[in-house]
Amino acid sequence: MNARHYHQARWNEPIICEMGSSGERGVLIPPFDGGAEPSSESGAFIPENMRRTAPPDLPEISQVEVLRHYLRLSQENLGAGLIPDFGMATSTMKYNPPVNEQLSRSAKLTNLHPLQDEATTQGILEIMYQLEQFLKEISGMDRVSLQPRGGSQAIYANLAMIRAYHAKRGELEQRNEIITTIFSHPSDAAVPSAAGFKVITLYPEASGYPSLDQLKAVVSERTAGLCITNPDDTGIFNPHIREFVDIVHAAGGLCAHDQANANGLLGIVRSRESGFDLCQFNLHKTFSTPHGSGGPGSGVSCVSSALADYLPSPTVEFDGEKYHLEYDRPDSIGKIASFYGVAANFIRAYAWILAHGAEGLREVAQIATLNNNYLMTKILEISGVSAPYAAKQFRIDQTRYSWEKLTHETGLKITDISRRSVDFAMHFFYSHHPYWVEDPATLEPTESYSQRDIDEFIASWTQIVDEAYHDPEIVRSAPHLAPIHQMTHPEYLSDPDKWSPTWRAFRRKYPGGFGNE
Secondary structure, eight states, X not given: XXXXXXXXXXXXOOOGGGOOOTTOOSSOOOOOOSSSOOOTTGGGGSOGGGSOSSOOOOOOOOHHHHHHHHHHHHHTOOOTTTSOOOTTGGGOXXXXXXXXXXXXXXXXXXXXXXXXXXXXXXXXXXXXXXXXXXXHHHHOOSEEEOOOSSHHHHHHHHHHHHHHHHHHTTOTTTOOEEEEETTSOTHHHHHHHHTTOEEEEEOOOTTSSOOHHHHHHHOSTTEEEEEEEXXXXXXXXXXXXXXXXXXXXXXXXXXXXXXXXXXXXXXXXXTTTTTOSEEEEETTTTTOOOOTTTOSOOEXXXXXXXXXXXXXXXXXXXXXXXEEXXXXXXXXXXXXXXXXXXXXXXXXXXXXXXXXXXXXXXXXXHHHHHHHHHHHHHHTTSTTOBOOSSTTOOOSSOEEEEOHHHXXXXXXXXXXXXXXXXXXXXXXXXXXXXXXXXXEEEEOOTTTOOHHHHHHHHHHHXXXXXXXXXXXXXXXXXXXXXXXXXXXXXXXXTOGGGOOSSHHHHHHHOTTTTTTO
């Protein structure tokens, strides 16, 4: 297969705040026809320093211009609706079925309010309860909370429950250390640190995971728990995970399984059989609900019966006749987010699980793993790229590659390869910190993509590598076919004093703008 012949639209589109003209309207609001008058005292509830001194400066623009504007911007994007989008690695960018989007946008859901009387919300409470039952079966755990808004927040919930467990036993002051590994998701170190624990990080051997002796050397009476991703962010599965868990348990610690990378485990490996006390899922990854560009995500915290009392409050309960939210939970870690979670994502994940059934979920994991290993086999035939650790062994759901050899031989960096990939309607994620693999690129093809999709990506990388060795300037100066080319002021990305979080802040900081940049 040849690389795709591609050229992205370039509209040089202004932002919407710069469009339109005074008096232009997209929607005409019906005139006020009498009845209740606004209270003259309504402003008294707003503090003086928060009151506007002038009306908001909103764009005045016609409906057709709004439509053109956002359609043009959409043509300047890359995503799963346009390309094989398996370059976002640990984000698990799979296909989100539009039928589930229709379900989530039903007025029966969108008109609900979280403060309604429970008698009027039995439908969504039943879906939440049933979704929890599915996730219990998938993880092997005994209780579930859907309250976390994302994977890191679910990890935080699990850390808070580990802390509460040791506090109840009077051991929290003594147990102040959490063990993780360098290739676990970074949140497995960041969250314990934010929660007040000392973090001990284990490093891989040639196998890609630490040895049991490394773990034994750091486990002690100070160990509060183990927070580990398996398979980790290289796609390598630690076959000794049960022994890791048993060692920590023997020292009195608890073990939390980060399952952000669960797409290759469904129906094959469960956290319970690996001995874990807690685990976490991301509905916006494994269970095919959209990422939403940072929100609305949806995390899930699953625990064994020994930790059920500590789950975030409220929990969803069923008494045989009706569903209700239970707040009377004295040992709960309390709320970790407002209300009860992202209901629209519960609908999507619930429908996705029902559509697949148990056999279908297992097939998801099998195809995701097959796709990844087919991709890895083909990519390792390309010059200049390698897959460090676990030599000649298959991976699970993803693989972290290294462009170190190509960099040494051509002088081109991972950023050059990434920019040139855009010219073929492809993109990929380098890696999150720490950069333990040199010049990394992480790919996860999931079950959503065909062999043809994968072959197209391989063809693109093959051509880019050929250019890197024989015509490096075309790679170094890329992208050439995208709406935006290389930045002329990359230093603005690394200096917080030069950032502008909003358009108006940018106009205040740089009233002259950057010309056409």
